[in-house]
Amino acid sequence: MKIGLEVHVALPTKSKLFCACSTTSEEPNSSICPICLGFPGSKPMLNKAALEYSLDVASALKCVSKNRTSFVRKVYFYPDLPKSYQITQLHDAIGVDGHLDLEKKRVRIRRIQLEEDPAKIIREDNYTLVDFNRSGLPLLEIVTEPDIASEDELREFLNELRSILYYLGVDIEKELKVDLNISVSDARVEVKNVTGIRNLVDAARYEIKRQEELVSKKQKIVAETRSYNEKSLKTDASREKESDEEYGFIYEPDLTFYKIEEKEREEPIIASRIAEAISKKYGCSKKTLLELVQFDSKALELLQHSQGKWPIQSIINVIEVLKRYESIKLSNEKFTELLEISKSGHQITDQIIKNVTSGSHVKVTVSDVSSEEIDEEIGKMIAANPKIMLEHEKNPKALNFIVGAVAKKLNASPRLVSERLGLVLKKGFKN
């Protein structure tokens, strides 16, 4: 069995792909202008941020890019397409020939292209209702080779892709729109426009089963386009789309070529790889770690900050609890406090989290470091970091560095260090 995907990802820009209309809106047709309505005389102007997001994704998925990218017009007639052509890409797509590694398999990425979303269309009995707020939203289409061979791999791929995109600032949980290509035997069946990961897995499961049954009955599978019905959980044969002949792609003459500069892009954060490394190092479950950090950059930050300094199981436990109580957004220091409390044998409760985050928790001393030792260390740090002392009145957070460094060195509680620092500073100013 072979599954290939065309994943449509909405990019998190503020304005649309080719015009300055907002990407968020409330009432239908409230975020529109002559450009995204395709008015005669209007012209597109490419959004820089959309191009940059696209290149980040292409790089994270190890795609090859030419030194320039360009757009084409894809002509088809449908009430959701204001110009009756979509501005999309063909020859000079953002990237081609990339890959995404699953645990046991490499899924090849055929191409990544940037294009405009059509309008939203609601089918009524004798007419349609069209909302052009969606028209012109920036979409990234990620096309895979048919390398996915099972429902599990499909799920793993989607989660992995979502995680990589999430760490690039592109959260696709709500906006995921996918076309599925499934072939159990020779014929390739395309299931169009499935929205959301769950529907996608359901649609794939149904379609695999349907095709397998046809094979077992020795019936022919028709190569066709189908659509997924979220209510019946079935796929049905749907309208034939235009062929390439009919799309009649031409270069978009209202735009030009856009340079893709060869520059070192930051290595993407691949949460699964980090989880794997930590699981190997400390001998804990990768799956557990991945569940914590796959779509949670704060959890990943806490994990990376505290690993090696605390027992991995305590870290996992505290992160789990924080996530459960939706309190993951706290500083490394507060997190350390919670780890201390956890280490001292206390159960971390919602109340304890609240106390610690609000600063009202009277904490247990971590080590028996004396106040004098702390003051002395603070003195050294201040002397070594005069810049921080100049900044701290404007920016009290500047002191966190000193607190952290001293607490770490003496294995003292950050809270205590912070208190002592306050006193030292007061004294300092009196002198």
Next chain:
Amino acid sequence: MGGAKDSKKQKIEKVNYPKLLRELSKLNDELRFFTVINENVSEGVPFSVKDNLCVKGFESRAGSKILKGYLPPFSATSVERMMNKGFGFLGKTAMDEFGFGSFGVNTDVVAKNPFDDKCVAGGSSSGAAVAASVMKNHVAIAESTGGSISNPASFCGVVGFTPTYGLVSRYGLIDYANSLDKIGIMARSSSMVRETFEIIKGRDGYDSTCVDKKVSALKKKKIVVIDQLMNGVSEEIKSTFQVLLARLENQGYAINHVSFDFIDKAIPAYYIISMSEASTNLAKYDGYKYGMQYGDFTKKYNEFFTNARESFGTEAKRRIVLGTFVRGASVKDKYYTKALKVRTALTNKLAGLMKDSFILSPTMPITAPKIEEARKLSPLQTYAMDALTIPPNLSGFPHVSFPYAYIKGMPVGAQLVTSHFNDYALLDFVSEWEKSFEYQFKHNL
């Protein structure tokens, strides 16, 4: 009349608009060159706008029925710049539907030639040329894709200037063929053209293809005449053109006749590119958005669209069909992509010829034909009329058509072409020419 000298004075001169509007309305009944007249204009030097440029709140339908009732919610950048400079918007001028024509007859408002109302005004900027010809103090904003400024300028005896592609923002231009469309200017004198060009050119945040290049005025002392371009030119025009060459030689220009064997391929290459792009531009007219409202929403979308699109004229339909065919995946390389490469070949060769020379030719192979004659021409005969105007248009070279003779009372224009961004050299040339040649006009509103 005309002449470079008095343009400054014209600008200060107060325009008597009630009188102008009265006379214009009367003449327009006869010559049908305005589609919309702005009765509320009260000050500033009057300018008109070809109907394919959007003017906020004024019906802008590019000569097409399918856009009947379209009131743009914004103005074209060039129009806005003219208004901001205090020019008075006089109205929209007639044109071939979407620019598809060489005689102004492919539309419901057929402009007539001010020198002989039995004859065409040229196309596709037919109304703009008439407007420029009949008013003393007027600039017409027009547009050229394959010769739509030069051609009617020649037939109506005015200066018609088409700048380098990309110098004037196309924002607000109802597209014919985006990689060929150029907004330009028609007027009675090069100085009025120059003044307008200064205002409308320059970068615009709404047109990605609008460039910000310095425009030069490099004078060439040589003039190249391409032999093959003279092939289809009528005998009477050939002989007046010889006189023009002799005059220019006297003025110190060196005339070189050169052969350019595949220059005739500019026409098919141009039509392939323009029709490909046009067929995509015209896809949006499907009957339920701006302009024409096709009522019956119970029809399935394909039938609904097809019914609405019946409102296109025959030439528009022909170009949609041909354009759609030549960009189809199976023949795209043979037609569309090949034509784009032929454009490269022609541009390179023409640029080479123009390193130290202008290219000069008659603008049109004939004088303005009778309206009835023009209607009888087959599409291929009509396309051949563009033989002289297409090469610079296909390659985006700036060019200007200026009156240089009158044959049996009908004006004849010559077309001067120069390298990209050397636009001012053309206006300088015409300005010189105007010192020794007096333009003639039939009407003087």
Next chain:
Amino acid sequence: MQDSEFDRLLAVCRLKLGDSEKAQIKKDIDSILSYFGTIESVDTSKLEPSYHPIEVEERLREDKVEPFENPDALLKGTKTYRFYVVGPEI
């Protein structure tokens, strides 16, 4: 061009032609296409296509929201229902 191909082409264009218009357009289409085909003779083997006649430097728009200043005019004359634009049946 065969009748069937011509009709397919019309369907792709969403065009319906009256009898005389159809005859008129169809009559010339073959001669126009063969005329178009004559560009084959130009040697373009070493040339890139010119998508524009001049080199157009890239222009990008900063990602800023600027609502259109004349929103009420946008859907004037367009049939709407509860803020939605009414379109044909699908």
